[in-house]
Amino acid sequence: MLQKLKNHVLAQTFRELKGNPKWSICTEPLWFIPYSLFVPFQTLYMRKLGLTSLEIGTTLTVGFLLQMFFALIGGVITDKMGRRKATVIFDTLGWTVPCLIWAFSQNFWWFLAAAAVNAAFQITNTSWNCLFIEDCPPKHITNAFTLIQMCGMLSVFFSPLAVILVGKHDVVPVMRWLYLIAAISMLAKFLLLYHFGGETQIGKKRMEETRNLSYFSMMKGYGRVFLTMIKSGKMRLVVYFMALTNIIQIATTNFFSLYVTEQIHLSDELVAVFPVIRTIVMIAFVIGLQNLFQKLRMKASLQIGFLMYIASHLLLLLTPEKNLLLVMGYTILEAAAYAVIIPRKDALMAHYVEPKERSRIYALYNVLMIGISAPFGSLVGWMFDLHPALPFLFNIGIFVLCIFLTMASRDLSHLEESIS
Numbered sequence: 001m002l003q004k005l006k007n008h009v010l011a012q013t014f015r016e017l018k019g020n021p022k023w024s025i026c027t028e029p030l031w032f033i034p035y036s037l038f039v040p041f042q043t044l045y046m047r048k049l050g051l052t053s054l055e056i057g058t059t060l061t062v063g064f065l066l067q068m069f070f071a072l073i074g075g076v077i078t079d080k081m082g083r084r085k086a087t088v089i090f091d092t093l094g095w096t097v098p099c100l101i102w103a104f105s106q107n108f109w110w111f112l113a114a115a116a117v118n119a120a121f122q123i124t125n126t127s128w129n130c131l132f133i134e135d136c137p138p139k140h141i142t143n144a145f146t147l148i149q150m151c152g153m154l155s156v157f158f159s160p161l162a163v164i165l166v167g168k169h170d171v172v173p174v175m176r177w178l179y180l181i182a183a184i185s186m187l188a189k190f191l192l193l194y195h196f197g198g199e200t201q202i203g204k205k206r207m208e209e210t211r212n213l214s215y216f217s218m219m220k221g222y223g224r225v226f227l228t229m230i231k232s233g234k235m236r237l238v239v240y241f242m243a244l245t246n247i248i249q250i251a252t253t254n255f256f257s258l259y260v261t262e263q264i265h266l267s268d269e270l271v272a273v274f275p276v277i278r279t280i281v282m283i284a285f286v287i288g289l290q291n292l293f294q295k296l297r298m299k300a301s302l303q304i305g306f307l308m309y310i311a312s313h314l315l316l317l318l319t320p321e322k323n324l325l326l327v328m329g330y331t332i333l334e335a336a337a338y339a340v341i342i343p344r345k346d347a348l349m350a351h352y353v354e355p356k357e358r359s360r361i362y363a364l365y366n367v368l369m370i371g372i373s374a375p376f377g378s379l380v381g382w383m384f385d386l387h388p389a390l391p392f393l394f395n396i397g398i399f400v401l402c403i404f405l406t407m408a409s410r411d412l413s414h415l416e417e418s419i420s
Contacts, residue, residue, distance in 0.1 A: 010150070010286070013143040020197045021136040024128070025147050027196075030189035031095070032155035034182030037162045038102075038175060040271045043257050045102075045175040046111060053258070055108045057381020059115045060250060064377055066119035068370045074126035075363030076218045079210045083134070083203040086127035088194035094121030096187045103179035122370070126362040134200035145346045146286060149339075153279040153286075160276060166268060225360045234348075235361075237409055241345045242365060243372035244398050248309070250373070250380045251391035252334065263388045265321050274331045281335035298344065302406045305340030306399045308333050313392045313399075 014025065038045075046056050070090075078086050094117070101114040136144050165174045199207075210218060229235045257271045312333035319326040383390035 010143055010147055014147060017136070017144065019135050020131050020200065021133075021144050023193055023196045024132045025144070025151060027189045027193045028148055028151040029155050030185050030192070032152045033158050034099075034178065034185045036152070036155045036159055036275060038178040038182055039253070040159065040257060040275055041162065041166065041171055041175055041178075041268075043254050044171055044261070044268060044271065047258065048171050049105060049107060049111075051108050051111065053255075053381045053385045054378065055111075055381075056254065057378040057384075059108070059111050060254065060377025060381070061375065062112060063115035063119050064370050064373055066116050067122040068367050070120050071122040071125065071363055071366035071370055072222075073215075073219075073363070074123040074366065075222075075360035076215055077123055078127040078130060078203075078363075079206040079218065079360070080213075080215065081127075082199050082207050083127045083131040084194060084197055084199045087124050087131055088190050090120050090123040090127065091190040092187060094118055094124060096183045096190070099179045099183035099186065103176045103183070122366055125366050129362055130203065131197065131200060134202045145343050149343055150283070150286065153282045157276060157279060159273075163270075163273060171268060222360060222364060226364055229361065229364060233409075237405070238345070238348055239365060239368045239372075240405055241348070241402070242369040244402055245341065245345055246369055246373045247376045248395050248398055250376055251395050255380065255384050255388075255391050258384065259316070259388050259392070260327055263321075264319055264323065264327060266324060266327065270324070274327070277328055277331045278335040278338075281332050282339040285336050285339040298348075299406050299409070301340055301344060303403055305337045305344075306402045306406070308337035308340070309399045310396055312337060313396050317389050317392055 014022070017025070043056060046059075051059075074086075077090075081089075098114040098118040101110060101117065105111055105114065132144070132148075133141060162174070162178065165178075229239070256274075260266045260274075261268060261271065312330045315326060315333065316330040319330065380391045380394070383394060
């Protein structure tokens with residue numbers, strides 16, 4: 001068994017990676033572990049401090065709107081400042097600082113301020129992706145993204161610690177400490193990657209090319225890049241998938257915990273158990289079914305993933321009160337769907353982007369994704385107040401739309417290369 005794991009395609013990829021891709025993977029647990037500890041209880045924490053569902057949704061919407069601004073300037077900053085420097089500065093601003101604000105939050109306005117500062121992470125959505133991809137051999141890009149996802153999966157095994165703490169203490173004091181720990185751990189991650197990583201070759205070239213250009217003149221170049229994107233069927237498809245999967249996560253990430261505690265009446269401490277189950281399923285999926293999905297065409301894989309998403313949401317909506325088993329069934333199906341959809345969406349983006357304009361194209365992708373998604377934070381919160389089932393019914397409609405998009409796409413029909 002051990003020998004089989006050593007020979008697994010992901011293990012081979014990790015051994016062959018060097019430089020930024022390898023250091024990105026090695027340091028990623030320092031972000032993922034504290035994130036996995038606080039994120040299951042984040043909405044409950046907001047609720048305990050008196051926020052309504054509409055206020056929770058409003059913080060998401062305001063965050064999305066500010067993320068559009070940071071995403072727009074992210075490409076220019078990444079080219080001018082360099083991938084490495086932009087990543088350490090704006091990761092610190094976008095994660096360490098808001099974690100400190102969350103730790104001391106008292107009411108809605110604190111969370112609104114944290115959402116505003118947290119929006120700066122959109123700059124590193126561009127700079128970190130460039131740092132990660134540009135020195136990564138093309139044959140390893142898909143599996144490198146899967147390894148990053150594995151870091152997230154494995155870190156969730158620390159979630160029982162949060163369960164134990166919440167079981168012994170109130171949610172609010174526990175969350176305050178978890179946010180403080182997250183601020184320290186994430187800062188360590190950012191500094192280590194900066195120290196051991198290096199600027200990419202494309203990054204050095206772009207810094208030299210833009211040395212004498214103003215930020216304003218570089219921003220004007222977005223017009224040409226945007227026209228290139230909207231003329232490309234492949235790039236439009238990536239925008240659709242990015243926006244729709246982002247909208248999906250609003251309900252599954254932010255309102256699942258409220259649904260199972262307020263509608264199904266499970267206890268608060270059980271909320272952190274589901275990410276662990278989710279992780280086990282995704283690891284089993286990646287290790288056990290990787291080869292099977294590697295043989296399928298992109299279109300078939302995506303359709304299977306969205307069908308599993310539909311099945312998971314229907315099961316959740318049909319779950320009676322205090323039925324832990326069926327909520328676990330939802331978690332298993334949702335985790336399997338996520339393991340199919342998300343790495344393929346990320347890898348599609350990496351494969352379809354022109355290397356020279358990667359930073360500005362990534363920035364525009366993020367702007368379009370956020371712009372489309374922004375109104376849905378408040379909308380989903382409003383729907384939850386009308387009836388807790390509505391956000392999940394809304395998600396089902398999005399899954400159906402995604403299936404039609406995959407069926408209609410000629411680009412996916414011709415994409416033979418497996419992305420897993």
